[in-house]
Amino acid sequence: xxxxxxxxxxxxxxRADSAVGLxxxxxxxxxxxHPQAAPCLVEVLGFNNPGAAVAAVDGLIAIGEPAxxxxxxxIDGYNYGARAWAVRALAGIGxxxxxxxxxxxxxxxxxxxxxxAAARGLGQLRLEVLEPQPRRDAAERCLQALLDGCRDGxxxxxxxxxxxxxxLAPAVHPHLAEGPEPQQRLHxxxxxxxxxxxxxxxxxxxxxxxxxxxxxxRHG
Amino acid sequence: xxxxxxxxxxxxxxxxxxxxxxxxxxxxxDDPSAQYYAAWWLGRNRSSHPEAVPLLxxxxxxxxxxxxxAGVEENAxxxxxxxxxxxxxxxxxxxxxxxxxxxxxxxxxxREAAAHALxxxxxxxxxxxxxxxxxxxxxxxxxxxxxxxxxQEPCEALLEALGQIxxxxxxVLAVIEPFVVHERPLIRSAAxxxxxxxxxxxxxxxxxxxxxxxxxxxxxxxxxxxxxxxxWREALEPIAATLAENSLKLIALRGLVEQPxxxxxxxxxxxxxxxxxxxxxxxxxx
Numbered sequence: 001x002x003x004x005x006x007x008x009x010x011x012x013x014x015r016a017d018s019a020v021g022l023x024x025x026x027x028x029x030x031x032x033x034h035p036q037a038a039p040c041l042v043e044v045l046g047f048n049n050p051g052a053a054v055a056a057v058d059g060l061i062a063i064g065e066p067a068x069x070x071x072x073x074x075i076d077g078y079n080y081g082a083r084a085w086a087v088r089a090l091a092g093i094g095x096x097x098x099x100x101x102x103x104x105x106x107x108x109x110x111x112x113x114x115x116x117a118a119a120r121g122l123g124q125l126r127l128e129v130l131e132p133q134p135r136r137d138a139a140e141r142c143l144q145a146l147l148d149g150c151r152d153g154x155x156x157x158x159x160x161x162x163x164x165x166x167x168l169a170p171a172v173h174p175h176l177a178e179g180p181e182p183q184q185r186l187h188x189x190x191x192x193x194x195x196x197x198x199x200x201x202x203x204x205x206x207x208x209x210x211x212x213x214x215x216x217x218r219h220g
Numbered sequence: 221x222x223x224x225x226x227x228x229x230x231x232x233x234x235x236x237x238x239x240x241x242x243x244x245x246x247x248x249x250d251d252p253s254a255q256y257y258a259a260w261w262l263g264r265n266r267s268s269h270p271e272a273v274p275l276l277x278x279x280x281x282x283x284x285x286x287x288x289x290a291g292v293e294e295n296a297x298x299x300x301x302x303x304x305x306x307x308x309x310x311x312x313x314x315x316x317x318x319x320x321x322x323x324x325x326x327x328x329x330x331r332e333a334a335a336h337a338l339x340x341x342x343x344x345x346x347x348x349x350x351x352x353x354x355x356x357x358x359x360x361x362x363x364x365x366x367x368x369x370x371x372q373e374p375c376e377a378l379l380e381a382l383g384q385i386x387x388x389x390x391x392v393l394a395v396i397e398p399f400v401v402h403e404r405p406l407i408r409s410a411a412x413x414x415x416x417x418x419x420x421x422x423x424x425x426x427x428x429x430x431x432x433x434x435x436x437x438x439x440x441x442x443x444x445x446x447x448x449x450x451x452w453r454e455a456l457e458p459i460a461a462t463l464a465e466n467s468l469k470l471i472a473l474r475g476l477v478e479q480p481x482x483x484x485x486x487x488x489x490x491x492x493x494x495x496x497x498x499x500x501x502x503x504x505x506x
């Protein structure tokens with residue numbers, strides 16, 4: 001798709017005068033997956049139209065890394081709802097530049113749906129593009145944020161933390177981490193989620209058991 | 221199930237308090253708003269303090285006939301106390317006689333809260349009174365009260381409680397069945413849920429799955445919650461494809477994983493293949 005076509009789709013979003021019209025125009029723009037669509041898609045996140053926001057998040061994830069700077073630049077001035085959607089987009093894109101936003105979201109956001117997206121996102125940042133030392137530092141920050149997330153008050157966030165820990169595991173392999181200690185902490189955290197006698201949601205314990213099984217850790 | 225019941229906002233001032241403080245406030249009989257919050261707190265935090273149940277029983281008795289002009293609505297305390305008792309498990313079974321009495325109250329909201337709690341406590345003694353309240357069918361018990369959106373009886377709560385308690389006697393099923401053609405989709409959903417829980421017959425699950433396509437979002441949400449409560453595994457793909465928030469789909473899918481009989485109580489358990497299939501769908505919705 002060339003630039004004039006993307007501009008036409010952006011205009012379509014800007015001209016939309018109904019909720020359904022906005023949804024359809026956003027879906028069309030998102031399907032372009034063109035980097036030039038990013039600013040307009042980020043704008044849609046602030047329109048308080050959940051259907052369109054879902055489409056915009058999908059579009060931003062499809063654009064991927066070229067959308068990250070735009071998201072990070074624009075979200076600061078945005079309202080809470082827009083920031084929540086932006087966290088989901090950053091979690092889906094997996095670019096390391098989103099790390100700070102994801103840490104912050106898992107640790108502090110009031111919305112469980114935002115914290116759960118951040119927890120999963122912290123497990124799937126593409127750390128392999130970094131040099132060894134920055135990669136270790138970033139993996140450590142992801143690990144620490146997820147360890148803190150084990151104590152979240154919402155079952156769905158603890159569930160997402162189990163998923164995030166499973167996804168993060170390869171990045172803290174002793175071979176990469178210069179020692180077994182980070183991997184041990186990750187396994188301990190999953191064991192804690194699995195065996196916690198105070199866990200009210202069996203599904204959390206079960207998901208942690210599945211993660212441990214997939215990581216080849218003996219448990220129970 | 222009324223959509224959104226799973227994430228009701230914190231009532232009152234919502235400040236973080238200790239169990240000790242909640243037990244102090246629930247005694248403040250001349251401060252209903254403090255009691256209201258304390259009752260909610262004790263249920264939300266599943267207090268196992270030995271005084272929690274007796275104090276909530278006290279609060280449940282502290283009710284009076286509705287008087288819209290009286291300002292603070294004291295039955296609100298009793299409603300929250302009933303709801304809280306439902307969440308406290310075995311120790312709260314001592315309060316079942318109080319809840320049965322509340323089920324006969326003139327206040328619709330109190331009957332509704334008592335029905336929920338009796339269902340949560342799986343009170344077999346409640347089956348007959350619940351059944352009796354519904355026995356006049358959709359045309360009477362399920363008829364709309366003049367001047368309000370309420371039905372004559374809190375049918376949704378009564379139906380759900382019967383399903384939750386789990387006594388699948390023909391007389392119970394016969395009273396529930398007519399409600400699957402009630403004019404309101406939420407009542408149909410509650411009736412199908414109860415029948416699915418009681419009989420495990422696919423036809424009731426199929427009707428709930430059909431409601432996932434309803435054009436109104438609140439109906440789709442209710443059907444999601446009802447399929448989750450019944451743990452109907454066959455609904456996995458339709459739930460994933462429903463046009464509704466991921467948060468609600470995740471709650472429903474949790475129900476599919478934790479459905480009675482499948483629960484892996486033992487600590488060493490590893491999920492079986494069918495459970496892993498549900499977990500994979502959940503992972504994708506995070």
